[in-house]
Amino acid sequence: MSTSRRHYRVSSARTLPIWLGVLGPLFLASTAHAAPTPAGTPIENTATASYDDGGSTVTIDSNTVSLIVDELLDIAVTWADPGDVTTAPDTDNVVLTFTVTNGGNGPEPVVLGVDPNRAGDDFDPDAVTLFIDTDGNGTYDAGTDTLYDPGSPPVLAAEESITVFILGDIPSASDGERSEVQLTGTAATGSGTPGTVFAGQGEGGGDAVVGSTGATDEDSGFYAIIDADLDLTKSATVLDPFGGTTQVPGAIITYRLVAEATGSGSLDNVVITDSIPDDTSYVDDSITLDGTGLTDVSDADAGEFDGSGIAVSLGTVAGGSSNIIEFQVVID
Amino acid sequence: MKYLIAMFALLAPVGTAMANQVSLDSEVFVERSAEAADGSVTVTLEEPSRVVPGDNLVFVLSYENTGAEPADNFVVTNPMPEAVVFVEAIDGGAVYSVDGGENFGPLTELRVASEGGVDRAAQPVDVTHIRWTLTEPIAAGGSGQLRFRGVVR
Numbered sequence: 001m002s003t004s005r006r007h008y009r010v011s012s013a014r015t016l017p018i019w020l021g022v023l024g025p026l027f028l029a030s031t032a033h034a035a036p037t038p039a040g041t042p043i044e045n046t047a048t049a050s051y052d053d054g055g056s057t058v059t060i061d062s063n064t065v066s067l068i069v070d071e072l073l074d075i076a077v078t079w080a081d082p083g084d085v086t087t088a089p090d091t092d093n094v095v096l097t098f099t100v101t102n103g104g105n106g107p108e109p110v111v112l113g114v115d116p117n118r119a120g121d122d123f124d125p126d127a128v129t130l131f132i133d134t135d136g137n138g139t140y141d142a143g144t145d146t147l148y149d150p151g152s153p154p155v156l157a158a159e160e161s162i163t164v165f166i167l168g169d170i171p172s173a174s175d176g177e178r179s180e181v182q183l184t185g186t187a188a189t190g191s192g193t194p195g196t197v198f199a200g201q202g203e204g205g206g207d208a209v210v211g212s213t214g215a216t217d218e219d220s221g222f223y224a225i226i227d228a229d230l231d232l233t234k235s236a237t238v239l240d241p242f243g244g245t246t247q248v249p250g251a252i253i254t255y256r257l258v259a260e261a262t263g264s265g266s267l268d269n270v271v272i273t274d275s276i277p278d279d280t281s282y283v284d285d286s287i288t289l290d291g292t293g294l295t296d297v298s299d300a301d302a303g304e305f306d307g308s309g310i311a312v313s314l315g316t317v318a319g320g321s322s323n324i325i326e327f328q329v330v331i332d
Numbered sequence: 333m334k335y336l337i338a339m340f341a342l343l344a345p346v347g348t349a350m351a352n353q354v355s356l357d358s359e360v361f362v363e364r365s366a367e368a369a370d371g372s373v374t375v376t377l378e379e380p381s382r383v384v385p386g387d388n389l390v391f392v393l394s395y396e397n398t399g400a401e402p403a404d405n406f407v408v409t410n411p412m413p414e415a416v417v418f419v420e421a422i423d424g425g426a427v428y429s430v431d432g433g434e435n436f437g438p439l440t441e442l443r444v445a446s447e448g449g450v451d452r453a454a455q456p457v458d459v460t461h462i463r464w465t466l467t468e469p470i471a472a473g474g475s476g477q478l479r480f481r482g483v484v485r
Contacts, residue, residue, distance in 0.1 A: 036385035037415040037485045043383065045413050047393045049356045051470070052404040062358035062393065069415060069484060072384040105385050197382070209384045 035159055039071035039106030040204025071202030073187040074103030074211035075110055077219045080138075080163065084224035088265065089172050094125070095140045096166040096221035100185045102156035104211060106203030109153040109188035114166055114181065118220065122177035125168025125223060130183075133163035140165040153188055166221065175227035175263040175319075184218040191215035226265035228319040232272070233258040251331045253280065259314065260322040270317045272325055275309035280329035287312065287327045353399040354406065354470060363388040387484045389416060396475035406466040408478055409433070415485050418459035422479035429461035430454045436463050 037043075047062040080097040087094045102108050116128045130148035131140060145165065148154075154162060166181055173179075189208045190198045192215070202208035235258075240251040247253075259272055276282050287294040287303040287310055294303025294312065302313045312325050362380040365373050377390060393410060397403050411433065412418050418428075427436040430444050442454035464478045 035485070041415050043360075043413045043415045043484070045358055045360055045391060045410065045416075047356060047358050047408055047410040049354065049395065049406060049408040051354055051406040054401070057405075058354075060354065060356050062356040065358050065360045067360060067380055067383050070382040070384050072386075207382050209382065211384070211386075 036072065036105035037069045038158060039069060039104075039202050039208075040206060041069045043067040043069060068204075068206050069105065070206040071106040071108075071189075071204070071208040072104040072211045073108065073189055073191065073198075073208055073215035074213045075108075075185045075187050075191075075215055075217050076101040076103055076213060077183055077185040077217040079183075079219045079221040081221055084178065084222045086224050086226040086265075087170050089170060089174075089225055089227055091170045092127075093142075093167045094170050094223060096168070096181055096183075096223070097138070097140075098164045098166065098183045098219065098221065099161050100156070100164050100183075101161040102158060102187075103213060104187070104215075105158045106208075107155050107157050108203075109155045111150070111153045111186045111188050112148055112164060113184040113186070115184070116166075116168060116179070116181045118180035118182055121180040121222075123171055123173040123179050123225075125170055125179055125181065127167075127169045128181065129167045131165040131167060133165065136163070138163050140167070168223065170223060170225070173225045175225055175265060177225045179223040180220045181223070182218050182220045184216065187215035189215075226263070228261050228263035228265035228267045228317075230267055230270065230317070231258075231260045231262060233260070234274070247331060249331050252283065252328050253331065254326055254328050257325040258322060259317070259325065261317045261319045263319040266316050266318040268316050270314040271311055272314060272323075273309055273311045274327070276329055279332050281332055282310070283328040283330055287325070289314075290324055354395055354397050354403045356408065357394040357396075358410075359392045359394070361390045361392065363390060383484050385484050388419075389482045389484065390422070391480050391482060393478045394475065395470065395478075397470040397472055400472050402469035402471050402474075404469045406470050407463060409461055409463045410480070411461050412459060412482065416482040417485055418456050418462065419481040419483055420456060421462060422481060423464070423477070425464055425467075426478075426480070427463050427465070428454070428459045429463070430458040431460065433461045436461070 044064050044066045046064040050057050050059045078099045080099045085094060085096055100110055102110065112130055114128055114130055117124050131145045132148055132154050134145045135141060156162060164183060166183060168181060189201050192210050194210050194212050194214055196210040198208040200207065235256045237254045238245045238247050238251050240246045240248050257272055257274060261267055282305055285296055289302055289312055294301045296305035298304045304311045310327050314323055361377040362383055363375050364378055365375045367373050393408055428439045428442060429436045430442050439454055443451040444454050444458050446452045462480055
C-alpha cells in the first residue's frame with residue numbers, strides 16, 4: 001500500500017496544476033458563504049466499505065485520519081465614511097469612521113495604530129485619539145464609546161467586525177485642503193508573510209498561521225476643509241429731481257450691496273447691515289432683496305429698518321451664491 | 333486500526349478457508365502551492381501537520397484485497413467531515429448523497445430543498461457523502477485508490 005501511495009504523490013506533481021486551474025472559482029464559491037471552521041476544530045475522516053464474502057456481506061472501517069484546524073490570522077481595515085469627512089477649520093474632535101474585521105477563525109486581539117502625519121496631504125490633525133464603538137451603533141458617542149487602550153486591545157471573535165473612530169482636531173486650514181489619516185490593525189499574535197506559523201500560539205493550543213492579509217491591514221480616511229467667505233461690494237446711483245445725477249437736496253440715492261459667498265462651504269446666519277448716511281433720510285419700504293420688496297418692520301420677511309440703518313437677514317448662504325440688496329435715501 | 337486489519341488478515345484464513353479480506357486505508361493530504369519568481373506555480377501534496385480554513389485537501393482511500401478470493405460488490409462510502417466542503421471526485425464513478433447518506437445518486441440528479449420550499453439542483457457544497465461501487469470484483473491481491481477533493485471551511 002505504501003508503494004501505491006508513493007506513486008500517487010509522484011504523478012500528482014504533474015497533473016495537479018491543471019486541476020487547480022479548472023477548480024479555482026469553485027473553491028472560492030464554496031468557501032465564500034460559509035463561516036470559517038473555528039480554530040481547534042478536529043477534522044476526522046473515516047471511510048466505510050462493504051463487500052460480499054462468499055454470500056455474507058462484510059463491512060469494514062478505514063483508519064481515522066484526524067487533523068486539527070489551526071488558527072488563521074487575518075485582519076481587514078476599511079475606511080467606512082462614504083467620502084471625505086468635511087469640516088470647518090479650527091474644529092475639534094472631527095470623527096473618521098473605520099471598520100476593523102477579524103477574518104480569521106479564532107478570537108484575536110487587534111492592535112490598532114494611527115498615523116495622522118501622512119506625506120503628500122495638505123495638513124495634519126492634532127490630538128488624534130482612537131475610540132471603539134462600544135455600543136455598536138456605528139456612530140461616535142462621547143462618553144459612551146471607549147478610548148482605545150494599547151495595553152488592552154479589543155478582542156474580536158472570528159468573523160467579527162468592530163467600528164473604530166479616529167477623532168482629530170482640525171487646525172486652521174483653507175477651503176479644499178485635505179488631510180490623510182491612516183489606521184492600521186494588526187493581529188496581536190503576529191503578522192507577516194502569509195503562511196508564517198506561530199507555533200503553539202493558536203487558539204486551542206494549535207498553531208497560528210498568517211492568512212492572505214498578512215494578519216495586518218491599513219486604510220486611510222480623509223478630512224476635507226470646507227470654508228466660505230463673504231465679499232460685500234457697495235455702489236450708489238443718484239437720481240436728482242431733474243432727471244440728472246447731481247447730488248442736490250431732494251435727489252434719491254439708490255445703494256446697491258452685492259453679497260457674494262466664495263468657497264465650497266456655506267455661511268450661517270448672514271445678516272447684511274448698512275447705516276443711513278448723515279444728511280439723508282431713508283425712503284420708507286425701499287429695501288429690496290434680489291429685486292423683491294421687503295417691509296421695514298421686523299417681521300417674517302428678511303428686511304428691517306430700525307431708524308438708523310437697514311438690516312437684511314440672508315440666513316445660510318452657500319459658497320458660489322450671491323444676493324443683491326438695494327435701498328434708497330433722499331438727500332436732505 | 334490498520335494494524336488490526338493486518339492482524340485479522342493473518343488470522344482469518346485459519347477460521348474459514350473461503351474468507352477473503354479487504355483492507356481500507358484513509359489518508360488526507362493538503363495541497364500547497366508555491367509561486368516561483370518566474371510566475372510558475374508548483375503544487376505539492378503534504379501530509380498535513382496543520383490545516384487552516386481554505387486549505388485544499390485530497391482524500392485518498394486505498395483498498396487492497398489481501399485474501400485468496402475475489403471480493404464482490406465492493407462499496408466504499410466516505411462521509412464528509414463537518415469542517416470540509418466537498419469539491420470534486422478525482423476518480424470517476426462516484427455517487428453522492430446530499431441528505432446525510434439516505435439517498436445516493438449522480439450529483440446532477442440530486443436536489444436539495446431551499447428556503448421557501450423550492451427545490452434547487454444540488455451543488456458540490458451540498459454533498460454529505462461520497463460513494464463508489466466497483467463494477468468488477470477486486471481480484472485476490474488486487475488494490476486501488478479512490479480519491480476526492482475537499483476544502484477546509
